[in-house]
Amino acid sequence: MKEQMYQKIEAYVGNSMTPEEQRQFEIEIAQNPELQKEVRLFNEINHHLNQKTWLPVDEIHAKAKRKELKEFINSDEAEALKLKLKRAAENYKKNKNKVKIRYIIGSTAAILVVGLISAIFWKGTPNHNLLYEEYYTQSDLPSVVKRGAEDDLLTQGITAFKAKDFKASAKNFEEYMTESLNKDPLIYAYIGFSYLEMEKTKSALINFDKLLTSNSIDNSRALWYKSLAYLKANKIEESKEVLIKIIQDSLNFNYKKAKELWIDIK
Numbered sequence: 001m002k003e004q005m006y007q008k009i010e011a012y013v014g015n016s017m018t019p020e021e022q023r024q025f026e027i028e029i030a031q032n033p034e035l036q037k038e039v040r041l042f043n044e045i046n047h048h049l050n051q052k053t054w055l056p057v058d059e060i061h062a063k064a065k066r067k068e069l070k071e072f073i074n075s076d077e078a079e080a081l082k083l084k085l086k087r088a089a090e091n092y093k094k095n096k097n098k099v100k101i102r103y104i105i106g107s108t109a110a111i112l113v114v115g116l117i118s119a120i121f122w123k124g125t126p127n128h129n130l131l132y133e134e135y136y137t138q139s140d141l142p143s144v145v146k147r148g149a150e151d152d153l154l155t156q157g158i159t160a161f162k163a164k165d166f167k168a169s170a171k172n173f174e175e176y177m178t179e180s181l182n183k184d185p186l187i188y189a190y191i192g193f194s195y196l197e198m199e200k201t202k203s204a205l206i207n208f209d210k211l212l213t214s215n216s217i218d219n220s221r222a223l224w225y226k227s228l229a230y231l232k233a234n235k236i237e238e239s240k241e242v243l244i245k246i247i248q249d250s251l252n253f254n255y256k257k258a259k260e261l262w263i264d265i266k
Contacts, residue, residue, distance in 0.1 A: 005038075240262060
């Protein structure tokens with residue numbers, strides 16, 4: 001790009017263009033993908049140096065990513081980088097070729113900042129396990145009532161599940177569901193998550209469907225569990241389809257969480 005274009009970018013970002021100049025420049029931006037990238041970089045670093053914002057965070061929908069971004073911004077590493085960039089800008093402030101130098105500083109700083117952020121957030125295909133880990137909590141699992149010594153398998157299953165011995169928990173829970181006369185459909189939730197933790201998504205979904213089709217008054221829990229299972233398996237479209245089913249009825253389990261998750265992964 002020529003220096004004249006750098007001047008236009010700075011004027012555009014700095015809101016010093018006339019309405020007509022802005023309109024004409026926006027037409028240029030719309031028709032030039034490379035110019036779009038340059039304007040975005042310049043805008044990001046301009047915000048950064050003015051301590052207003054680092055990136056257009058509103059465009060980062062996932063809570064997990066927002067959380068990591070916030071942690072990075074508050075880190076010593078980020079503060080050190082920020083100080084270096086400000087000092088570099090001040091050192092070149094009085095340079096005769098100010099516009100060009102400012103652009104070079106801005107571009108270099110933007111590459112550093114965006115590069116660091118990219119390293120955190122965009123390592124190839126987005127990993128939706130981060131969202132799974134954020135939204136999955138054992139507190140969403142139903143409480144299980146142990147009725148006595150006759151339910152030893154249930155007790156063993158719960159103990160194994162809490163100890164993260166999921167192979168044992170799945171085995172104990174399945175034997176319990178086979179042998180018990182008063183089987184609780186909610187146990188299918190524990191069987192499902194036992195399989196999910198063993199990366200056996202198909203078996204997990206089979207058990208969540210058993211809960212969904214049961215006569216339990218809490219069977220809508222299964223929809224939430226299925227959405228998490230698909231999310232963990234990076235089957236995003238399937239997860240979104242289940243989330244839509246949840247948010248169609250405010251009485252469904254984790255109705256509010258489902259709306260939040262749907263926004264985060266859409």
